[in-house]
Amino acid sequence: MQLREKQKVRRIYGILERQFRKTVAEAARLKGVKGENLMALLERRLDNVVFRLGFVTSRAEGRQLVRHGHFKVNGRRVDIPAYRVRKGDKIELTARGQKAARIEGALAALETRSIPSWLSVDKDQKQGTILSDPVREEITLPIQEQLIIELYSR
Numbered sequence: 001m002q003l004r005e006k007q008k009v010r011r012i013y014g015i016l017e018r019q020f021r022k023t024v025a026e027a028a029r030l031k032g033v034k035g036e037n038l039m040a041l042l043e044r045r046l047d048n049v050v051f052r053l054g055f056v057t058s059r060a061e062g063r064q065l066v067r068h069g070h071f072k073v074n075g076r077r078v079d080i081p082a083y084r085v086r087k088g089d090k091i092e093l094t095a096r097g098q099k100a101a102r103i104e105g106a107l108a109a110l111e112t113r114s115i116p117s118w119l120s121v122d123k124d125q126k127q128g129t130i131l132s133d134p135v136r137e138e139i140t141l142p143i144q145e146q147l148i149i150e151l152y153s154r
Contacts, residue, residue, distance in 0.1 A: 002151035005144055012141060013042050014059055019082065024152045035145035036136040043134040046073065047081035049091060053121045053128035054110040055103055070097030085130050092127035 010020050027038035042048065047063040050071060056062040063081040065071070071078060072092050073085060085091065097103060107123060115121055116138045121128040136145075 002147040005147045006151055009042070009143055009145075009148060012059070012143075013045065013048060014063055015082070021152065024148065028149070028153070033136075034149045038145050038148065039136055039139050039141075039143070040134045041084070043139060044084045044086075044130075045081065046071065046078060046083040046085055046091070049085050049119070049128070049130070052116055053091065053119055054113050054115065055091075055093070055106055055126075055128070057102075057106050057109070061102065061106075065097070065100070065102065070094055070100060070103065087130050087132055089130045090127060091129070092125070098126055 006020070010017070015023070023041050024038055027041055028034050030037045043052070047066050048059055050056055050066060051059045051062040055071075056065055066081045066083075067079055069077055069079045070093060072094055073083065073089055075090075075092075077094055093100075093103065103126075107126065110121070110123055116134065118130065118132045118134045118138060119128055120131055
């Protein structure tokens with residue numbers, strides 16, 4: 001059961017074992033509930049944030065477009081999908097990213113998607129802002145993160 005839960009989370013966020021293990025270890029070092037820390041760290045990845053903001057239609061697409069350099073964080077181009085955003089960071093499209101048809105299509109469908117309360121998006125300016133850290137109650141994924149923490153604490 002624990003192993004299945006871990007595989008589900010890794011598949012959802014698209015990360016490999018070594019990176020996932022490091023994220024779990026970092027979540028264990030932080031103050032607070034380890035499982036909630038893990039989910040907050042995973043949610044703050046840049047590829048996930050651009051998905052949550054509605055710039056892309058999936059996390060995998062977000063990973064690819066971040067890798068291709070279509071996004072800037074605080075005015076600097078970032079091409080690392082695992083880049084961890086912080087409160088107050090501003091995510092915007094590069095000039096090349098604003099011309100991408102995939103991003104235009106995702107922004108057109110933005111009205112049908114809900115944006116988490118820890119993010120704000122300005123569709124006209126094609127930019128988003130991190131208002132606060134993600135809270136577990138806002139992460140609606142069916143994950144039992146405590147099972148993952150138990151698996152790695154052996």
